[in-house]
Amino acid sequence: MTRKQRKALHAIVVYSLIALLCLFAFLPMLWMASTSFKTSSEQFVSPPRWIPHNPTFEHYTKIFFPTRLSSGSFQIYFFNSLFISFMTTILALIVALPASYAFSRFSFPGKDSAYFAVLARNMFPLIVFLIPLFSMMRILGWINTYTGLIVAYMTFTLPLAIWLLKGFFDGIPTELEKAGRIDGCSRFGAFMRLIVPLTASGMTAAGVNTFIQAWNEYGFARQLTESASMRTIPVGLAYFFTENTSDWGGLMASAFLFSVPVVILFMVIQRFFIAALTQGAVKQ
Amino acid sequence: MLKNIWKHRWDYPYLLPALGVMGLLIVYPFFYTIFLSFYDTPSSRPEIFFVGLDNYRELLRDETFLLVVKNTLIWSVFGTLCPFLVGFLAALLVNQKLPGLNFARGLMIVPYAMGFVPASHAWRWIFHGDFGVITGTLQYLGLIKDPIPFLQSPALIMPSLILVNTWKSFPFVMIMVYAGLQTIPESLYKAARVDGASAWSQFWEITVPQLSNVLMVTSMLMFISNMNQFTLIEIMTGGGPAYLSEIIVTWIYHSSFQTLRFGLASAASVLLFLVLIVFSIFYVRTLTRSAVQG
Numbered sequence: 001m002t003r004k005q006r007k008a009l010h011a012i013v014v015y016s017l018i019a020l021l022c023l024f025a026f027l028p029m030l031w032m033a034s035t036s037f038k039t040s041s042e043q044f045v046s047p048p049r050w051i052p053h054n055p056t057f058e059h060y061t062k063i064f065f066p067t068r069l070s071s072g073s074f075q076i077y078f079f080n081s082l083f084i085s086f087m088t089t090i091l092a093l094i095v096a097l098p099a100s101y102a103f104s105r106f107s108f109p110g111k112d113s114a115y116f117a118v119l120a121r122n123m124f125p126l127i128v129f130l131i132p133l134f135s136m137m138r139i140l141g142w143i144n145t146y147t148g149l150i151v152a153y154m155t156f157t158l159p160l161a162i163w164l165l166k167g168f169f170d171g172i173p174t175e176l177e178k179a180g181r182i183d184g185c186s187r188f189g190a191f192m193r194l195i196v197p198l199t200a201s202g203m204t205a206a207g208v209n210t211f212i213q214a215w216n217e218y219g220f221a222r223q224l225t226e227s228a229s230m231r232t233i234p235v236g237l238a239y240f241f242t243e244n245t246s247d248w249g250g251l252m253a254s255a256f257l258f259s260v261p262v263v264i265l266f267m268v269i270q271r272f273f274i275a276a277l278t279q280g281a282v283k284q
Numbered sequence: 285m286l287k288n289i290w291k292h293r294w295d296y297p298y299l300l301p302a303l304g305v306m307g308l309l310i311v312y313p314f315f316y317t318i319f320l321s322f323y324d325t326p327s328s329r330p331e332i333f334f335v336g337l338d339n340y341r342e343l344l345r346d347e348t349f350l351l352v353v354k355n356t357l358i359w360s361v362f363g364t365l366c367p368f369l370v371g372f373l374a375a376l377l378v379n380q381k382l383p384g385l386n387f388a389r390g391l392m393i394v395p396y397a398m399g400f401v402p403a404s405h406a407w408r409w410i411f412h413g414d415f416g417v418i419t420g421t422l423q424y425l426g427l428i429k430d431p432i433p434f435l436q437s438p439a440l441i442m443p444s445l446i447l448v449n450t451w452k453s454f455p456f457v458m459i460m461v462y463a464g465l466q467t468i469p470e471s472l473y474k475a476a477r478v479d480g481a482s483a484w485s486q487f488w489e490i491t492v493p494q495l496s497n498v499l500m501v502t503s504m505l506m507f508i509s510n511m512n513q514f515t516l517i518e519i520m521t522g523g524g525p526a527y528l529s530e531i532i533v534t535w536i537y538h539s540s541f542q543t544l545r546f547g548l549a550s551a552a553s554v555l556l557f558l559v560l561i562v563f564s565i566f567y568v569r570t571l572t573r574s575a576v577q578g
Contacts, residue, residue: 014380018388021374025392028451031417032406047424048417099302108292109285114299116568121310123564125512125533128553131320131540132313155309158302187294216399218515223541234401238519248409255402266397267390274459 036060036253043248059253074254076229077236084146084221084232085214088153092210093203095154096161101191103162104169105177121159127219129155137224144226152220157210164209167275168202169195205272208265215262233258314557321551327544339551348527349535349552356511356531358442363510364503366450371457376491378458379465389462396455404519407448411435411520435521441529445520449510457502464498465491497570504567508560532556 142148180190323332378389411434434444523530540549
């Protein structure tokens with residue numbers, strides 16, 4: 001084989017394996033999308049059709065324009081998911097911002113063990129925290145409330161936000177605060193006026209991440225809500241068939257609509273996210 | 285010590301909100317779980333009764349729980365190994381110097397970007413007992429006659445769930461390994477080629493040793509997140525049929541919120557904590573070791 005032939009063979013092997021992997025990654029999602037455009041009878045035809053013969057938007061119109069707005073409508077779930085994820089993000093960022101700054105800049109006693117506790121949280125399953133949280137929320141009367149879920153979501157969003165924001169603060173040179181202090185800023189003033197404005201991109205990345213985590217959460221939302229009007233979308237999807245018997249088209253349409261914003265958000269911030277993920281593992 | 289704390293007294297207000305929230309939501313639940321694991325919590329009465337180590341004894345004698353432990357091991361080991369191999373291969377492929385591979389890398393991340401909830405519903409439909417697309421296609425091609433019971437048969441249920449996890453998690457491995465590959469200096473490969481090393485020996489002598497840290501960290505993160513995987517299994521099978529796909533976290537959930545045995549579930553949580561703490565220490569060690577070397 002000549003050098004040129006070897007190169008061509010190499011390219012063919014690489015591209016065909018990549019094509020296989022892309023198919024593996026995409027076929028399940030394509031099947032989901034395809035089902036969401038099928039009529040109730042066409043979902044069950046044999047052989048399965050990838051491209052529907054009678055494509056229909058009925059599942060999407062049903063989601064966007066329900067004949068009657070009941071407490072179990074997608075709109076209600078959507079509003080709940082949006083509101084809870086948004087408030088969780090705001091609260092997590094407000095609490096995490098000064099803490100991650102302290103972890104990045106100060107050297108107070110107990111810092112290492114406190115930071116270890118933050119990181120260690122991510123090692124434990126959320127469900128284990130649900131038993132004590134459930135009884136705590138019951139005592140506080142926060143079961144089936146927005147407050148209850150938003151506070152409970154701090155369990156996993158806060159450590160993540162602190163970890164991500166600390167990474168950003170580590171990247172800002174300390175000379176900046178020193179210059180600010182010489183110009184007469186107080187220490188807190190230097191933090192608020194000089195450093196916080198610089199972390200806009202870090203806040204965005206941490207915020208989007210928090211939002212995605214809260215948006216996708218299932219176990220807490222399932223157990224800490226009781227009435228249909230308080231469900232988030234992930235919980236609503238789990239109850240789908242109790243209201244609509246074996247309507248896979250409707251379920252796939254809802255699941256598809258639920259995933260699209262998150263996938264887009266993830267694609268936008270993936271560079272930050274990947275940098276944070278790999279910073280510890282990759283020797284620089 | 286006290287003097288040092290006094291010197292840094294103005295550092296702590298920055299942490300106060302975070303420490304308050306973490307104390308209430310993480311530290312308190314942690315100790316409450318340990319406390320509750322020594323108590324019987326009958327669902328018919330509001331009181332709880334101290335029973336010492338009875339919950340632990342019951343767990344270790346319970347055949348269902350031992351099956352659940354076995355399932356957890358199978359799920360965590362193969363649920364890590366399969367995505368790991370596929371993701372590693374994907375990283376090596378997109379790292380070749382050919383046009384269009386960056387785009388392919390972006391495409392392949394999508395399953396990872398999607399939430400576990402919609403992904404699990406999609407696969408539940410793909411694996412459907414009568415109208416699943418795999419069964420339907422194979423039947424159409426005449427390769428099989430009866431539907432494949434992906435989520436019903438004892439032999440297929442774990443492999444099916446592991447397949448879903450491979451699909452969902454291989455992009456994570458790809459991202460990590462790809463980032464690691466970028467840090468290997470090209471000069472190492474050049475020198476090896478001058479010495480006449482084959483591609484195979486370059487891979488084992490340069491790529492794998494240079495990536496050792498990334499591979500360790502990635503597999504440990506995967507293993508821990510698999511042990512903690514609740515959503516995928518709860519939605520796809522709910523641990524059933526007959527505990528065949530139940531893992532420790534879903535068992536804890538069902539024992540506390542369905543059979544209301546909070547004490548017993550807490551004891552299982554404590555055992556899980558112990559295992560995970562060992563892993564965490566190992567993980568943090570690897571991370572700090574790499575920081576020292578770097």
